[in-house]
Amino acid sequence: MDNHEQQDPALTNLIISREDQVTPKVLNAMANTDDARLKELMTSLVRHMHAFIREARPTEEEFEAGLRWITRLGQLTDESHNETVLAADVFGISTLIDLINNDGMQGETMSALLGPFYRGESPTCAFGETIARSDTPGAELYIKGRVLELDGSPVEGATLDIWQASPAGLYENQDPDQADYNLRGVQMTGADGCYEFHSVRPAGYPVPTFGPAGDLLKAQNRTPMRPAHVHFIVAAPGHKTLITQIFTDDDEAMAMDVVFGAKTQICGDLVEHTEPLPEYPNAKVPFFTCEYDFILKPGEPSFPIPPISGKAKAVAHV
Numbered sequence: 001m002d003n004h005e006q007q008d009p010a011l012t013n014l015i016i017s018r019e020d021q022v023t024p025k026v027l028n029a030m031a032n033t034d035d036a037r038l039k040e041l042m043t044s045l046v047r048h049m050h051a052f053i054r055e056a057r058p059t060e061e062e063f064e065a066g067l068r069w070i071t072r073l074g075q076l077t078d079e080s081h082n083e084t085v086l087a088a089d090v091f092g093i094s095t096l097i098d099l100i101n102n103d104g105m106q107g108e109t110m111s112a113l114l115g116p117f118y119r120g121e122s123p124t125c126a127f128g129e130t131i132a133r134s135d136t137p138g139a140e141l142y143i144k145g146r147v148l149e150l151d152g153s154p155v156e157g158a159t160l161d162i163w164q165a166s167p168a169g170l171y172e173n174q175d176p177d178q179a180d181y182n183l184r185g186v187q188m189t190g191a192d193g194c195y196e197f198h199s200v201r202p203a204g205y206p207v208p209t210f211g212p213a214g215d216l217l218k219a220q221n222r223t224p225m226r227p228a229h230v231h232f233i234v235a236a237p238g239h240k241t242l243i244t245q246i247f248t249d250d251d252e253a254m255a256m257d258v259v260f261g262a263k264t265q266i267c268g269d270l271v272e273h274t275e276p277l278p279e280y281p282n283a284k285v286p287f288f289t290c291e292y293d294f295i296l297k298p299g300e301p302s303f304p305i306p307p308i309s310g311k312a313k314a315v316a317h318v
Contacts, residue, residue: 006031023050069212076211079310080173085116087213089259090222098261107150108297110265112245115231117171120306122161125185128196131162134179138167138200140287141270142280143246146193147234147294154193155296158236161186162197164229169205173311180311201270201288202228204253217258227253227262232294233303240299246292268292 011028014021026046033039058066076083088094094113102111125131147158163184165171172178187195206224209217217224227249234242245261246268247254254262268290276285 023047072212080308080312081208082116082307083211083213085307086207089113089116089261090207090213090217092260095260104265106297107295109242109244109295110263111243112263112266113259113261114243114304114307116307117173118163118231118304118306119173119181119184119308122163122181122184122186125162125187125197127187131183131185131197131199133182136166136178136182136200140198140283141201142198142283142287142289143230143292144194144196145292145294147189147195147236147296148193150295150297154189154191155236155239156189156191156193158189158193158234158296159186160195161233163231164199164202165205167200167203169203173308176312202230202248204228204249207258222258223256224258225253225256226259227257234294234296235301235303236296237301238298239296239301241301241303242294242296243304246290248290
């Protein structure tokens with residue numbers, strides 16, 4: 001059968017003269033799409049966008065303002081900042097996509113957002129070593145745990161890609177004063193499935209508000225804050241890659257997460273120590289510890305495309 005027979009000849013030959021003819025005409029124009037999934041997605045998108053326009057009835061000036069807003073998303077996205085990902089996050093789109101695709105129903109660790117600050121090719125962090133690569137003031141945080149199968153057996157050779165913001169609330173790519181890849185590292189588990197590293201306790205931070213996403217937050221009188229957390233990508237052969245976060249903040253901060261990404265299932269239990277411990281002889285008191293096991297489910301490993309690739313450049317002060 002000729003794929004072009006999917007189109008309605010009457011709609012193909014129609015010259016639009018009324019509002020109610022636009023949506024059928026556009027859908028008909030896409031009817032010959034070879035990729036069935038692309039056709040399904042675009043058909044649904046057009047129907048919902050056109051329905052929104054009919055419901056909200058934006059003015060021409062509002063339409064132009066919306067186009068300028070979208071254009072600025074691209075203009076402000078560069079190697080050290082991704083405004084497009086940030087916009088998807090503050091709309092709750094990223095979290096909805098995450099929950100639809102990762103429900104945790106098999107007993108695996110809940111996933112969380114990748115976020116706009118993940119960089120690839122982080123340096124190796126040996127077992128028990130620090131991911132701090134420049135002087136980073138703040139209380140020390142020691143995190144350890146295991147990577148496990150659904151049945152509780154250890155996963156050997158799992159890779160953990162780790163990154164976090166500094167106690168000042170900045171990722172190293174945002175801050176020219178931090179060393180390249182500061183507070184980022186990659187570690188691999190041994191036969192026992194264990195991982196261990198230390199860092200500094202992260203702080204909650206505001207998402208960048210200098211662009212269109214920030215303008216929207218201000219117009220809506222919304223907080224720009226994210227609760228404190230540490231990011232992880234946990235991958236192993238024969239397992240679905242886990243993208244998640246360990247949250248280290250209180251319930252109020254988690255409930256107010258600007259990107260709607262905090263989940264109680266992945267809240268880390270931080271323990272404060274005001275006295276030295278034999279297993280952490282070099283820790284400066286007070287310090288914090290956290291134990292957390294990651295549970296993977298079977299599947300094909302895959303890695304996300306990093307939304308950024310470099311650092312912000314230093315600004316000369318005059």
